[in-house]
Amino acid sequence: MKTITIERKSFDSGFKGNYKGFHIDKRLILQPSLTSAIVLKINKYQTKFNLLNNLIVGQEIFERIEYLNTLIEQCFQEDYLIKQTNIISNLFIINYNKEQIIHIMKRIIDDIITILSIYFDFKEIETKNKIKITSIGQLAEIGAKNNIKKELNYEKYENIFTTINDLHNAYKHSFLINESHLEFSPNCVTLSAYYAKNNKIDEIYYLNHNLMHIVIGFSDFLVEFCEIEEITRVQNILIEPITYKI
Numbered sequence: 001m002k003t004i005t006i007e008r009k010s011f012d013s014g015f016k017g018n019y020k021g022f023h024i025d026k027r028l029i030l031q032p033s034l035t036s037a038i039v040l041k042i043n044k045y046q047t048k049f050n051l052l053n054n055l056i057v058g059q060e061i062f063e064r065i066e067y068l069n070t071l072i073e074q075c076f077q078e079d080y081l082i083k084q085t086n087i088i089s090n091l092f093i094i095n096y097n098k099e100q101i102i103h104i105m106k107r108i109i110d111d112i113i114t115i116l117s118i119y120f121d122f123k124e125i126e127t128k129n130k131i132k133i134t135s136i137g138q139l140a141e142i143g144a145k146n147n148i149k150k151e152l153n154y155e156k157y158e159n160i161f162t163t164i165n166d167l168h169n170a171y172k173h174s175f176l177i178n179e180s181h182l183e184f185s186p187n188c189v190t191l192s193a194y195y196a197k198n199n200k201i202d203e204i205y206y207l208n209h210n211l212m213h214i215v216i217g218f219s220d221f222l223v224e225f226c227e228i229e230e231i232t233r234v235q236n237i238l239i240e241p242i243t244y245k246i
Contacts, residue, residue: 008206008240011163013216014233021212022076023069024219027228033062037226042112045119052118057111064104065222071101072215079189095181098191098211099171105218106168109161110135112225113148120147136165153224159235160217167207170195176204188212206242 028038034055042058078094081087088094117133118125125131133139133148140162144155154161170177176194183192189211197203220231 003243003245004202004204005241005243006204006206008208008242009163009166010238010240011159011209011213011217012236012238013160013213013220014235015213015216019212019216021215022073024065024072024215025223025228026069028219028222028226029062029065033059036062037228038062038065038222041226042115045115047119047122051122051125052115054115057115061108061111064108068101068104071097071104072211075101075189075211079184082184083186091181098189101211102164102167102171102191102214105164105214106136108222109164112152113139116148116151136161140165151225153221156224157217157221157235159237160214160221163207163209163214163237164218166195166205167191167193167209169197170207173199175199183208185210 029036031037033039036058038061039055039058042061043054046054075094075097078097081089113136114131114134117131121132133142139146139148139152139154140158142149146154149155170193174193174195176196179194180192183190191207191209191211191214193207195205195207197205216233217235220233220235223229224231
């Protein structure tokens with residue numbers, strides 16, 4: 001028998017009080033799609049290098065946010081029903097919906113990163129025929145003094161980017177993901193995953209996040225990016241060592 005210590009990671013959005021939402025801020029999609037805050041913001045980064053039509057990308061993000069809000073509300077409804085009846089009707093669907101939320105969130109962030117990469121580096125792209133940065137993971141590897149990071153307010157929102165990226169990778173790649181599918185919290189809707197980074201069993205993380213905080217953290221990023229409101233909450237990742245015997 002071997003004893004290992006892993007890190008339990010929990011994202012904290014900085015929100016305090018009674019949660020009444022279950023949705024990404026609707027101000028992002030309050031107007032018809034073409035005049036919505038998210039579409040207008042994305043369209044600002046259109047360049048003469050017409051590799052992408054930013055208007056189409058913005059509308060796609062608009063529709064993803066609408067769909068995300070439907071999925072998020074469904075997750076809370078399913079969790080409430082489980083707590084009322086002590087019956088889990090379809091474990092696969094419950095976990096699939098949670099995973100889809102994270103995958104869509106990551107896709108939205110990656111699309112924004114790609115748009116910004118083309119906007120700031122389009123002259124280099126024209127000569128080298130390559131977009132250098134198209135994802136959260138690639139963005140994390142570059143220096144702090146970068147136009148994309150500045151535009152995203154990266155220093156402020158790095159923790160929500162990291163959290164979404166790690167969950168996305170765990171859901172896609174970790175051989176331990178099935179071990180977390182039966183985990184439910186009596187107090188909240190959780191997104192849990194045992195994440196063996198690069199499949200190394202001596203580098204396992206226990207990702208255990210409150211969906212409420214994920215939704216608020218992601219929503220805060222988009223609200224500030226779209227210049228709707230300056231957010232004063234401070235995001236954090238809480239880390240706790242846990243010892244297991246295997």
